[in-house]
Amino acid sequence: MDAEAVVGTRLASQQLRSPLAASAEDALKNLLAVQAQEYPYACWSLGQRTAGATADDVGQAVAEGRILRTHLLRPTWHFVHRTDLPWLRALSAPRVHQANAATYRRTGIDAAAAARSDGVLAAAVAGGRHLSREQLASELQHAGFAASGLALAYFIMHAELNGVIVSGAPVRSASGALRQTYAAFGERVGPAATTPLPKDESLAALAARYFHSRGPATVKDCADWSGMTMADVRLGLALALEDNPAALESTEIDGVPFYFGPELAQPSSPGFPAGDEADPAGRIDLIQCYDEYVMGYSASRGYLGGKGPVFPYNGDPMHVILLDGRMAGAWRHRILRSGSPGQRCELDVRIWQDKTQSAGLDDAVARYGAFLGMPTTY
Structure with missing residues (x-):
């Protein structure tokens, strides 16, 4: 597989080329998780992979909790579908807590403080309440925490990673900008979905979903994207292929194995798909x-x-x-x-x-x- 084939096949696996996803939710399910700290642009990342979803469509899915926005994988915002969040959170949270450890120490978030702040935030959003960051800060401060700046951000992230809170329905500020709110994790994903998968099963699902949606890609690509170790990715890949030997294809480029879905075995063109109008200079x-x-x-x-x-x-x-x-x-x-x-x-x-x-x-x-x-x- 040459460089042009890698590019074209990635565009197809990521649904930046036909066949596009039917909806923003389907695009997200394909990608598993989508980095989302730039909220309006992240909505476009989903919309452009569909056959016509609009910003309003994506916003409605976020407001209704079908698409959730939270911290997982690397310690940054991601969109994730509510059916995938429970197992993906459980898999990635220990790694993100480990990555956050130095900041926890610097901001005084030890185990006792974290457990107590998680309890305060759980009580604050109970009963269907959707609260802004500022409202969560007020609740924490009322309970005696110095919750501002970096400490506030990490108290909130700790609760997200522990499955206490997750994104609520966005609200508009006086200026018209959308603002994140937070709600109870179990209320947004549903109580039946809060039971995580066994770790081996999660690793297999992660590897299969990653390489299907981003292949051709390497084990290191997957490890760096997911925040997992290369050993964990190799284990997940082996388990996925043990369960279904035809689940993934592989090719070697410069001595490094690249994995991708078997439906992409025929390299795609990086330009417009056949039948679409193309500018002579390219797509x-x-x-x-x-x-x-x-x-x-x-x-x-x-x-x-x-x-x-x-x-x-x-x-x-x-x-x-x-x-x-x-x-x-x-x-x-x-x-x-x-x-x-x-x-x-x-x-x-x-x-x-x-x-x-x-x-x-x-x-x-x-x-x-x-x-x-x-x-x-x-």
């Missing part, structure tokens, strides 16, 4: 810098290519323009008030490659505007 995609097409890899991220690093290059915006799956520029959006009745979006677009033509970019911007449901220009 353009606007993705967020934390998109799984970027963050899903570490050892083999080099296939992304591009002029510079993934994050801002010489003052460029931080989000990524792809040309046939390779980095070709940077972008960001700005939502503007345009008077009654609504809003409009302006994109700051920086193209690095001269062969990129306007028709492909026009099409990409139109897809983004359709997702937002507002006029979008660049």
Whole structure:
């Protein structure tokens, strides 16, 4: 498998090419978890993998708790489907607690303080209450905790990792921005779903889901993405293949095994799928810098290519323009008030490659505007 085949096959496995997901929930189930600290852009990461989901569709799934936003895997925000959160949280929480240990010590979050703060937060959100970060801080402070700044963030994360709280329905601030709330874990995922899988079973599920949704990829890619050890990933891979030897295909590139789903054994084109209209200069995609097409890899991220690093290059915006799956520029959006009745979006677009033509970019911007449901220009 050459570099072009790796790129094309990854675009297909990640559903950035046809066949797209039927809904944002289906896109999330395919990817298992999606990095989500940039909330509006993370919603787009799901929407652009579907056959027409809008920002409102994704927002509704988040509000209803079908899509949840919480800390797991590496200690950062992720979207995860409520049916996957219980076992994935149980698998990753010990590793994230370990990664957080130095910060826990620095902020005075020892075992006793953590257990007591978890209890305070559990009581605060009981009975269907959805509380903002500021409201949780008030509850903790009333109980005697110095809960502000970094300490507050880690008290809340500790409770998320322990299955005490999880994202509630977002609320709008006075400025119109969406703000995260927190609710009781069991109430959002359902009591029957709170029982985790055995660790071996979870590792097998993690490996199978990762390589199906991001293959071709390496064991180190999966370990760095999931926060698990390479030994755990190898065990999960072995268990998944023991259960179903045909579950994954593999190929060797420069002496390193890459794994992927058998349905992707025929390499895909990185451009438009057959039958779609294509700009002669290639297919353009606007993705967020934390998109799984970027963050899903570490050892083999080099296939992304591009002029510079993934994050801002010489003052460029931080989000990524792809040309046939390779980095070709940077972008960001700005939502503007345009008077009654609504809003409009302006994109700051920086193209690095001269062969990129306007028709492909026009099409990409139109897809983004359709997702937002507002006029979008660049």
